[in-house]
Amino acid sequence: KGVKKYFPITGGILQKTVGYVKAVDGVDMFIKRGETLGLVGESGCGKSTLGRVILRLLDATEGEINYGGNNILKLKKEQMREMRKKMQIIFQDPYASLNPRMTIGDIIGEPMDIFGMAKGHEKEEKVLELLHVVGLGTQHIRRYPHEFSGGQRQRIGIARALAVDPELIICDEPVSALDVSVRSQVLNLMQELQEKFSLTYLFISHDLSVVKHISDRVSVMYLGKVVEIAEKNELYDKPLHPYTRALLSAIPIPDPEVKRERIILEGDVPSPVNPPSGCHFHTRCKYAKPECSKIEPELKDVGSEHFVACHLY
Ligand code: SF4
Numbered sequence: 001k002g003v004k005k006y007f008p009i010t011g012g013i014l015q016k017t018v019g020y021v022k023a024v025d026g027v028d029m030f031i032k033r034g035e036t037l038g039l040v041g042e043s044g045c046g047k048s049t050l051g052r053v054i055l056r057l058l059d060a061t062e063g064e065i066n067y068g069g070n071n072i073l074k075l076k077k078e079q080m081r082e083m084r085k086k087m088q089i090i091f092q093d094p095y096a097s098l099n100p101r102m103t104i105g106d107i108i109g110e111p112m113d114i115f116g117m118a119k120g121h122e123k124e125e126k127v128l129e130l131l132h133v134v135g136l137g138t139q140h141i142r143r144y145p146h147e148f149s150g151g152q153r154q155r156i157g158i159a160r161a162l163a164v165d166p167e168l169i170i171c172d173e174p175v176s177a178l179d180v181s182v183r184s185q186v187l188n189l190m191q192e193l194q195e196k197f198s199l200t201y202l203f204i205s206h207d208l209s210v211v212k213h214i215s216d217r218v219s220v221m222y223l224g225k226v227v228e229i230a231e232k233n234e235l236y237d238k239p240l241h242p243y244t245r246a247l248l249s250a251i252p253i254p255d256p257e258v259k260r261e262r263i264i265l266e267g268d269v270p271s272p273v274n275p276p277s278g279c280h281f282h283t284r285c286k287y288a289k290p291e292c293s294k295i296e297p298e299l300k301d302v303g304s305e306h307f308v309a310c311h312l313y
């Protein structure tokens, strides 16, 4: 609710704060237990920052993050430790996030050490089981990350995230660095694991086709704000926000019978240091009215949980 994350910009010899990068600039949204909420937007729109703020890997500047009825921004250290177990993250680059000097057995077991969950034989059993559920042979337990392919390394990252029996996993571009040929294998695995362990996913990606494949609902971000959220088919078939329409018009349609106008956005994405007043999209929107630069549109439900932040609705 109203989540903001501003990064200070410092300058001068005194390193005074001279401004802020408004990476997340007032986001309202909810994630339902057991669903996959896709979070899309161009790079720099704040989606990764929002994912990290939800996990408290970064502290929010303002707002509330409620999880099961608790505002986690108000939790004390010990309570937050308990909460951390419930929320894990999978990163885009599985290689950079795996310690090259640790065996994959140690990598997958490490979160169990951190949270004091299992030791010795019990831990090894659990690691073997995790290797199995992510589709890696248990014989690999003493090998090192560099001995694996990109797809296998992402499976290791997933196994590590699962080690603490989480409820929510923030997936930050988990297949973007992978070859197209292994993407669907990893996505299918993630879907199987979601069923098996009743997981909830926030799936961050700039790839609209991937998001369409995996999500139940989709949330669209532009310049630090959520501009539209709807059930997946509703969003892809009936996008309302002019920005969502432009984004979706760029996806190729496999059926040559179906014609769709390609909407080209004029100009660059404005800087998040000085986002446009009113609707952040008004500088590029061909439907902009005078009020758009003055009044910020609220995210409104226009029917059956289709939310849009635009003065046209
Ligand atoms: Fe365009 Fe105005 Fe809607 Fe913003 S509020 S998307 S500028 S019509």
Ligand code: MG
Binding pocket: 044, 047, 048, 173
């Ligand atoms: Mg990112």
